[in-house]
Amino acid sequence: MARATQTTGTPGTGRPAARHHGNRHGRSEQARLAVLNAADDLLVEKGFAGVTMEGIATRAGVAKQTIYRWWSTKTGVLMDAFLQDVAEDLTVRDHGDLARDLRTYLRELAWFLSSSDSGAVFRALIAHAQHDPAFAEDFRSRYLDDQRGRDRLPLERALERGELVPGLDLAAETDQLMGPVYYRVLVTGEPVGQEFTDRLVDAFLHRHGLTAPAKD
């Protein structure tokens, strides 16, 4: 769970080395990272109910007030922790071939959602989003919209390559591919194996008159 050295407020902005502990240059990078790490360690170890502001503060060796200064809720902390980790865990490969791209991506998505540490945080956050509409909105704009972009990427590339006919409703097609995976993970709790994801891809290809490649 290595973390990039970035502020929350201005994500992506590089920043000079931070050795200070609180001064007019703003927040302590050290405290920020300690908080984020403590939060998702606690989530993985003790589950969502085991994540408390008090617990995060203690484990991070940080004052509670320092957490409240920068985040308003524990789910806010978890979201930031998640956003920093997730980039590493889920990337979209480009093999120049739609079938392979989809197969690979769906397998990795299934693994990410059901088996990775980040996936555990994701499930916790998506669960919390059901209880809290404002959080849901925030989570969508900060993560899910990007994620849907990534989900759509293989199809967009295929469109550009001419593998798919123009005029397709990419959003709806993507939902048909991804939906069942999320469904199994979040609702039924069944394992999402390769056969399952491959079958989703096959159905998609068949639907668009493409042939499934041999199993890899």
Place this chain on the structure above:
Amino acid sequence: MARATQTTGTPGTGRPAARHHGNRHGRSEQARLAVLNAADDLLVEKGFAGVTMEGIATRAGVAKQTIYRWWSTKTGVLMDAFLQDVAEDLTVRDHGDLARDLRTYLRELAWFLSSSDSGAVFRALIAHAQHDPAFAEDFRSRYLDDQRGRDRLPLERALERGELVPGLDLAAETDQLMGPVYYRVLVTGEPVGQEFTDRLVDAFLHRHGLTAPAKD
């Protein structure tokens, strides 16, 4: 959210009216119903965080101890409340025609999940299931397994009628139909309109060499 006056223990059994507040004849039906009603009223009014054992007790006019005597957690209460309501809200019609059955059912499922009071409780429970594996297990055996049976019903009937070829993996097919609906409701939060559900049905029919009927 009308509730039948039935005990949990002996569902369907008629029983003499029970208006007592404490007697030697077993639990008070009145208290039980008051608790269940209070719980989902609170959920609908104030959201999941607004449901507390203390709040339920106060609103139901019941002692906290009485709740703890019969349920161990507030989610247990909500589950019982949900189970009693849900039967009324989601039924599977049989038109003797797969295409119509599926279209109708998916529309109703979408409405149930996203717009009904019971759907709100469902979302709360499925969310809680992400945080609590034991509860997830319980929720599946007490509700979701039945629900998946209902989801599969149109396909099973079609199989019997010969509309579908035998040997189909019904579970996987059902997941492809239902998954995207749950996905939109739980994850993206987008509205799940008729076009979306109809498209899912069309894809299914096309996949199995059936023709889509005219729009209704």
Place this chain on the structure above:
Amino acid sequence: MARATQTTGTPGTGRPAARHHGNRHGRSEQARLAVLNAADDLLVEKGFAGVTMEGIATRAGVAKQTIYRWWSTKTGVLMDAFLQDVAEDLTVRDHGDLARDLRTYLRELAWFLSSSDSGAVFRALIAHAQHDPAFAEDFRSRYLDDQRGRDRLPLERALERGELVPGLDLAAETDQLMGPVYYRVLVTGEPVGQEFTDRLVDAFLHRHGLTAPAKD
């Protein structure tokens, strides 16, 4: 610091033995006493700043909430603790002789104020009363009015015995006797020895044409 078994709310009312720990019969006598003892132990050991609600709770082995259920402030706790103790520490003797009564009483008052544990609590409370007018009001009606009654007692008895002429402003006379003692204790911090108190009595006696007895 033995404490009588009385409620705060209805002081003086006897109450049946209390073995319970919280039930519909009302508060736990055990908890109440533990809190009062903890409070004045802390005061004596660590001073006023060392008395915190949290500290009282911990030392008394009681939940913070239990303290807040019955008292609203730490000074409220200290006042109750003080009221229970004070009766034992300061009594007015009756020798049937004004001079002796006054001498004895002023010596004991000086000792009480400057050297007893209860006196330490008294000083803390009178100090707090300077900061908090509502508390001052409460302290006066719950303690000081009685205390002034006790202070006046020797003079009243002397009046009845005919040692003093009727029509005396007892309040003002008492203030002249007691005031310098409080002044030394609260303001100058000087020791209040026997010479000092005896001199006050002598001045009083001289002022009213009485002769001072031989030193005892």
Place this chain on the structure above:
Amino acid sequence: MARATQTTGTPGTGRPAARHHGNRHGRSEQARLAVLNAADDLLVEKGFAGVTMEGIATRAGVAKQTIYRWWSTKTGVLMDAFLQDVAEDLTVRDHGDLARDLRTYLRELAWFLSSSDSGAVFRALIAHAQHDPAFAEDFRSRYLDDQRGRDRLPLERALERGELVPGLDLAAETDQLMGPVYYRVLVTGEPVGQEFTDRLVDAFLHRHGLTAPAKD
């Protein structure tokens, strides 16, 4: 509460106007005065509990660190504020006549203690002194000793004039005069009217064989 532009360190020394915000020549007079004013404004407006280092800093437009650089506690600040004000509020007049001097002085003392802004600060400080022996010591050496000197002044002058016989225990006599005034202000909270202070003076005069003058 006008304040002279003087440092604490070198009271009475005139100094050039200092409007700077930071230099190598020592502290900012502007900051010092802002702090003292803020402190006793807060005391008068919100009471002792309303005086916080943070609040003083904010109201004075000064950094907290600047306060801590020159004072170690908020009561230290209040004491300095008090010392600067008090000189103006309580002076001892010399009419060349003991009876008049005492009457005037006791009336002014009573007014000072119970009704002036400085008196409010005095009461807060004497209260705090009950809780903090080190502070008490400091308060005595920085203020109370001087004050007792002022209190004694009328008697000393009378001694020099021959109105009183030599060999008198001035300290004890002063305590008998002043004590009841402080007692009423600090303990009973009763108003200290002219009748009360005049009566104290009359008793003193009578005790020393002097005649009370006509009422003025």
Place this chain on the structure above:
DNA sequence: GTGTAAGCGAGACGGTACGTCAAGTCTTCCG
């Protein structure tokens, strides 16, 4: 005239205690 060092405003930091809320347990009395 320029560097350097002190005082300053600013404000983040690790803490302690605050007063509140709900959880889950217990004990009693009533019907």
Place this chain on the structure above:
DNA sequence: CGGAAGACTTGACGTACCGTCTCGCTTACAC
């Protein structure tokens, strides 16, 4: 014996100040 009442311990909440710290700015003397 179930239920109403409600006191109890526990633990987390979010807030307010504490006293410490680091920083960059603003001087005015010392070189």
